[in-house]
Structures are given as structure tokens and as C-alpha cells.
Amino acid sequence: MSPTLPETTPLPIATADDALAAQQRLVAAIATHFTDGALFRADVGVVAGLGRPDTTARAEAALAQAFGAEDACLVQGAGTGAIRAALSAGPWSEGQRRIVAHDAPDYSTTATTFRDGLADVARVDFDDDAALDTVLAEDPARWVYVQHSRQRLADRHQPADVIARAVAAGRKVVVDDNYAVYRTPRTGVEHGATASAFSLFKLHGPEGVGVVVGDGELVGRARAANYSGGGQVQGGQALAALQALVMVPLNWAAQAGAVTELAGRLAGGEVPGVVDVRLANAQDLCVVALLDRPVAAQLPAWAARHGAAPFPVGSNSRHEITPLVYRLSSSTLTAQPELADWAVRVNPMRAGAELTARMLRSALAEGDR
Numbered sequence: 243m244s245p246t247l248p249e250t251t252p253l254p255i256a257t258a259d260d261a262l263a264a265q266q267r268l269v270a271a272i273a274t275h276f277t278d279g280a281l282f283r284a285d286v287g288v289v290a291g292l293g294r295p296d297t298t299a300r301a302e303a304a305l306a307q308a309f310g311a312e313d314a315c316l317v318q319g320a321g322t323g324a325i326r327a328a329l330s331a332g333p334w335s336e337g338q339r340r341i342v343a344h345d346a347p348d349y350s351t352t353a354t355t356f357r358d359g360l361a362d363v364a365r366v367d368f369d370d371d372a373a374l375d376t377v378l379a380e381d382p383a384r385w386v387y388v389q390h391s392r393q394r395l396a397d398r399h400q401p402a403d404v405i406a407r408a409v410a411a412g413r414k415v416v417v418d419d420n421y422a423v424y425r426t427p428r429t430g431v432e433h434g435a436t437a438s439a440f441s442l443f444k445l446h447g448p449e450g451v452g453v454v455v456g457d458g459e460l461v462g463r464a465r466a467a468n469y470s471g472g473g474q475v476q477g478g479q480a481l482a483a484l485q486a487l488v489m490v491p492l493n494w495a496a497q498a499g500a501v502t503e504l505a506g507r508l509a510g511g512e513v514p515g516v517v518d519v520r521l522a523n524a525q526d527l528c529v530v531a532l533l534d535r536p537v538a539a540q541l542p543a544w545a546a547r548h549g550a551a552p553f554p555v556g557s558n559s560r561h562e563i564t565p566l567v568y569r570l571s572s573s574t575l576t577a578q579p580e581l582a583d584w585a586v587r588v589n590p591m592r593a594g595a596e597l598t599a600r601m602l603r604s605a606l607a608e609g610d611r
Contacts, residue, residue: 245580247532250522251398253426255498260427261491268488271307275300284477293469297477301484305453311431312458315465316451316475321420321441322351324452328416328439331463333385334359340383344368346393347576368399378411386415390422390430392523394577395530402433409434420444421525424491431456445490446560447483451475486560498527503595505529512599515606524574525557528589536583537609542567545605565590565598
């Protein structure tokens with residue numbers, strides 16, 4: 243028997259006006275910190291007085307300004323590395339192993355980070371305001387961890403509200419902003435969190451580059467822990483990350499439009515074999531499509547024969563151009579394993595809704611033969 247899709251509550255979507263404003267903030271920040279032709283050269287090494295390449299230091303200052311934060315630190319390890327650096331420089335550095343987190347399946351590498359950090363996690367359903375307020379009032383945890391994107395399809399809380407409640411209760415907050423930067427109007431740190439951690443690889447930057455932005459003391463500890471030249475983000479990587487990031491906000495606004503249009507087309511019955519759809523932040527903003535038969539495991543390979551990407555690279559890295567047709571994320575399936583054979587996520591990436599729908603239609607028709 244076919245399962246049903248839960249109702250979803252997508253996060254606020256950054257508009258084209260939001261995107262243009264974000265792009266201009268970033269360009270203004272780059273102009274402030276890359277004077278005298280610095281934008282056209284890059285250096286390497288542990289520069290005396292800086293402890294890192296001059297280009298990296300300039301890029302960090304530009305990112306901090308663009309996101310309204312006191313400081314920023316570029317790290318290796320992309321989004322996972324940034325989360326680990328933020329937690330290590332935040333609660334772990336203060337000897338605080340107890341943290342408050344959403345009562346939902348964690349992203350797989352986040353679960354590993356919690357385990358390796360010996361985290362004592364106080365779970366509370368962020369969808370339940372009263373329960374969250376009780377935990378914030380009674381639990382000794384001084385830090386709250388928030389994943390900006392949805393952990394369950396049915397999640398309905400607004401991360402901004404969770405951050406506000408935690409800050410009002412005197413807690414510090416680390417936000418995993420992967421899949422949310424420039425897709426939503428503001429990041430966690432812009433909502434008042436202590437720090438935001440996210441991948442720049444997912445924002446078209448070089449492989450492996452991530453960033454922690456936020457409180458100056460926390461970011462300073464993250465930077466001090468990353469002093470080794472071999473582990474730092476070198477100037478060329480930092481510059482490439484900024485060059486790519488400038489193009490992202492308007493690209494993301496166009497992609498959000500394509501995702502929304504695709505959801506409407508599929509809901510209207512444009513693709514035979516798709517019986518229900520949801521717009522969801524699972525990981526990226528995407529369409530979750532329920533199929534009329536249990537072929538979700540085969541569909542990515544069928545779609546790949548028509549030009550779709552058969553698997554993600556960074557779920558919106560610079561490598562991903564054609565539409566992605568793929569299984570639901572592991573955390574989504576942990577929450578709803580019955581969807582594994584019946585539902586896929588579809589992301590147009592750089593394509594439009596029309597091409598994406600055509601690929602999906604052709605792939606499902608091929609499966610009928």
C-alpha cells in the first residue's frame with residue numbers, strides 16, 4: 243500500500259529583491275577589505291602578524307561584514323568541518339558537553355560530531371513551543387544547537403523563533419546554516435545566534451571550504467585551533483570562494499522560482515506516475531514527489547539516461563548543473579522509512595521547471611517499458 247506524504251512547512255524563501263540586496267552587501271564588504279588590487283592576487287602561508295594568508299584574512303573580514311557578524315574563520319572540511327569547529331570553539335571549549343537540540347534524526351555527520359564530542363544532548367521537539375520553553379527554563383545546558391534546514395518533512399517550527407527563545411532565556415546558540423544561506427532571507431547569526439557554520443562548497447566555492455561566522459571570541463578560538471598552515475584555507479581558495487559566492491544569491495532566487503513552479507506542475511498532473519508532491523527543505527529547497535509505484539530506488543538511474551544528475555556532489559555545489567532526481571535524505575528516511583521506495587526528491591539545480599518535468603516524465607515512462 244502506498245504511503246502518504248506529511249504536510250510540510252517550507253522555510254521563508256529569499257526573494258529576488260532579498261538576493262540583490264545580499265549580493266550588494268557582499269560586494270560592498272569585498273570592496274572594503276580588498277583595496278589596492280588585492281582582489282587580483284592571492285598568497286599562501288602563515289603570514290607574520292596574521293597567522294594565516296593575507297588574502298584569507300581579508301576574505302574572513304569581508305564575510306563577517308556581509309553577514310553582520312563580529313568575525314569569521316575559514317576552515318577545511320566544508321560544512322561538517324565548520325560545525326565541528328564551531329562546537330569545539332563554543333560549548334566544548336567551555337567544558338559544556340550538554341546541549342539542547344531538536345528531537346529529530348540528525349544529519350549523519352552531525353550525529354558523528356555529537357558522538358565524537360561526547361555531547362550530552364537534551365532533546366526537545368522544537369515544534370512544541372511550551373516544551374522548548376520548559377527545557378530552556380529548567381535544563382542546565384548553556385548552549386542550543388539548531389539545524390536551519392528541516393530534519394523531518396513534517397517540521398513546522400521557524401528556526402528564527404527557536405533562536406529568539408533561546409537567546410531570551412540566556413542561552414548561546416550554534417546554527418548549522420547549510421542549505422539555508424541565501425535561500426532564506428537571513429542566516430542564524432543574523433537572527434541573533436552566537437555563531438553560524440556552513441559550507442562554501444555548497445555555495446559554488448572550492449571543495450572542502452567552510453566558514454564559521456559570529457561572536458568574535460568564539461571565532462577567535464576556532465582560528466587559534468586552526469593555526470597549522472597545512473590545515474588552513476589558503477589565499478587562492480579563499481579568493482575563489484568569494485568569487486563564487488558573489489554569484490550565488492540571484493542564482494538561488496532563480497532556483498527557488500524553478501522549484502516552486504515545478505511543484506505546481508507536478509501537483510497539476512503534468513507527469514504521469516507522480517501522485518502527490520510537497521515543497522520541502524529536505525536538505526535544499528526541493529520537491530518531494532510521491533510515486534504511484536515503489537520504484538524510487540530505480541528512478542535516479544532512469545532519469546540519468548535523460549541527462550539528470552544520478553547523485554549529489556555537494557547538493558548545490560558548482561559541479562551540479564542538470565536536475566537532480568535522488569532518494570530522500572538519510573535523516574528524512576530515518577523519520578519516515580516507509581517513504582524509501584515510494585518518494586524521491588527533485589531539484590532543478592540550474593535548469594528550469596519545464597526541462598526538469600520533461601526529464602522526470604521520460605524517466606518514469608522508460609520505467610513502464
